[in-house]
Amino acid sequence: MWIKWVAVVTAVLLAIFAVLAAFGVWRWNAGTRGLMERLEAARCDTPHARFDAERDLVGLPPVVQRFFRAALADGTPFVAAASLEHRGTFNLAAEGPDRWIPFTSTQRVTTRRPGFVWNARMTIAPGLTVRVHDAYVAGEGILHPALLGLVSLTELRGTTPELGGVAHGEFMRFVAEATWYPTALLPSQGARWTAVDEQSARVDLADGRVVTSLLLAFHPSTGLIDSVRAEARGRTVGQAVVMTPWEGRWSDYAELGPVNTTAGRQRSARS
Numbered sequence: 001m002w003i004k005w006v007a008v009v010t011a012v013l014l015a016i017f018a019v020l021a022a023f024g025v026w027r028w029n030a031g032t033r034g035l036m037e038r039l040e041a042a043r044c045d046t047p048h049a050r051f052d053a054e055r056d057l058v059g060l061p062p063v064v065q066r067f068f069r070a071a072l073a074d075g076t077p078f079v080a081a082a083s084l085e086h087r088g089t090f091n092l093a094a095e096g097p098d099r100w101i102p103f104t105s106t107q108r109v110t111t112r113r114p115g116f117v118w119n120a121r122m123t124i125a126p127g128l129t130v131r132v133h134d135a136y137v138a139g140e141g142i143l144h145p146a147l148l149g150l151v152s153l154t155e156l157r158g159t160t161p162e163l164g165g166v167a168h169g170e171f172m173r174f175v176a177e178a179t180w181y182p183t184a185l186l187p188s189q190g191a192r193w194t195a196v197d198e199q200s201a202r203v204d205l206a207d208g209r210v211v212t213s214l215l216l217a218f219h220p221s222t223g224l225i226d227s228v229r230a231e232a233r234g235r236t237v238g239q240a241v242v243m244t245p246w247e248g249r250w251s252d253y254a255e256l257g258p259v260n261t262t263a264g265r266q267r268s269a270r271s
Helices: 002-041 062-071 166-176
Strands: 081-091 100-111 116-123 128-137 140-147 156-158 191-196 200-207 210-217 225-237 240-256 261-270
Touching: 002 100, 002 116, 002 128, 002 140, 062 191, 062 210, 081 116, 116 166, 128 166, 140 166, 156 166, 166 200, 166 210, 166 225, 210 240
Parallel strands: none
Antiparallel strands: 081 100, 100 116, 116 128, 128 140, 140 156, 191 200, 200 210, 210 225, 225 240, 240 261
């Protein structure tokens, strides 16, 4: 009899967990659709343009001109939006021993107005997931992880442009990932380039009052982006924001999609 009651209680608990998990997925997907709708609503109507090296590269540092010639063919349409899928591992440990967990995600990016919505699913234990929204939408930065899509672990939102704010950090991510949509880094799209040395340059980009500056290093042979770095980006530690060096690295480039542009695999690194 005791074993029978244990089995019944276990079955009931599993059924409750399944219902909660299903409700969490439904609720999370509704939130994702809301963010996507805001992202699309913020897009600007822009004339259809194509890359023209003679026009678009005038006055740029030689290393930057070399990058665009390697990444874009003449006549390539400017990237207005992109949809991405990711699969990999994510390190939960801010300090101490690494703790890598698997994740899958989708990402929607728009370039005018700059924005993105990253929607991730991370498995922290068998049957137990954390869903994450990381986004920059209409000038607002958003970071929201939730257990099963129901229980918020934290929720950061902000529109203030100051260094260390969530809006600044998310816009920095938009610029750092622009190797996937390199036309966003052209001067006609608002980017300002400054040579640092023969293999690196600094790019400055603004979205309204949110302004970021990143150092890009280029591969000496291919001319494509090797790494992108900021000396300070806000990192949340408990209730505090700690300014921390931040870097991403790129490799394994391949041509993708009908726009005949290039993309690579990104690897994030803690500094």
